[in-house]
Amino acid sequence: AGCNKDDDNNTNEPTLYTRLGGLEGISKVTDQFLANVAADSKINERFVATVADPYRLQLLRNNLIDQICAGSGGPCQYKGKTMLEAHTGMNISTDEFNALVNDLVASMTYYKVAEQEQSALLAILGPMQSDIVGK
Numbered sequence: 001a002g003c004n005k006d007d008d009n010n011t012n013e014p015t016l017y018t019r020l021g022g023l024e025g026i027s028k029v030t031d032q033f034l035a036n037v038a039a040d041s042k043i044n045e046r047f048v049a050t051v052a053d054p055y056r057l058q059l060l061r062n063n064l065i066d067q068i069c070a071g072s073g074g075p076c077q078y079k080g081k082t083m084l085e086a087h088t089g090m091n092i093s094t095d096e097f098n099a100l101v102n103d104l105v106a107s108m109t110y111y112k113v114a115e116q117e118q119s120a121l122l123a124i125l126g127p128m129q130s131d132i133v134g135k
């Protein structure tokens with residue numbers, strides 16, 4: 001709602017979702033992110049079973065896209081587990097968390113996402129660390 005054509009956030013500024021290129025931009029970044037993770041020897045052991053199962057990989061991809069879309073102000077609903085539920089029992093280290101974030105940053109840089117948008121997305125994901133690391 002509101003009297004602007006930019007977006008639906010009641011300001012004249014486009015949402016982060018729009019600045020990331022909407023669902024198309026987010027999908028591209030997510031696919032490269034997953035490719036980077038699969039190639040990242042620091043963490044790819046964690047994803048062996050996921051990568052081996054096309055259905056499971058597709059589900060993870062869709063959940064990540066929905067999560068980024070919803071978190072950045074887009075018209076999606078995240079339907080996956082909470083971050084605590086999803087990562088409990090894995091005992092993920094801070095180094096592993098940072099490696100995964102670096103794989104996301106590399107994907108955004110590859111697709112020429114600007115510094116401001118990179119930081120804005122990381123600011124949304126960063127607070128999830130306490131529900132993911134050491135659980």
Ligand code: HEM
Pocket residue numbers: 043046047049050056057060063064067079080081082086087092096097098100125126128129132
């Ligand atoms: C900000 C950081 C992270 C985010 C936003 C994130 C997000 C997610 C999401 C959305 C799911 C799917 C939940 C569901 O199935 O309902 C998931 C699952 C998973 N995550 Fe994370 N995650 C993060 C960090 C990590 C790290 C650091 C690791 C390990 C190095 C990791 C390993 C996994 C694994 C193994 C799964 C299960 C995949 C499957 O179902 O096959 N995650 N994560």
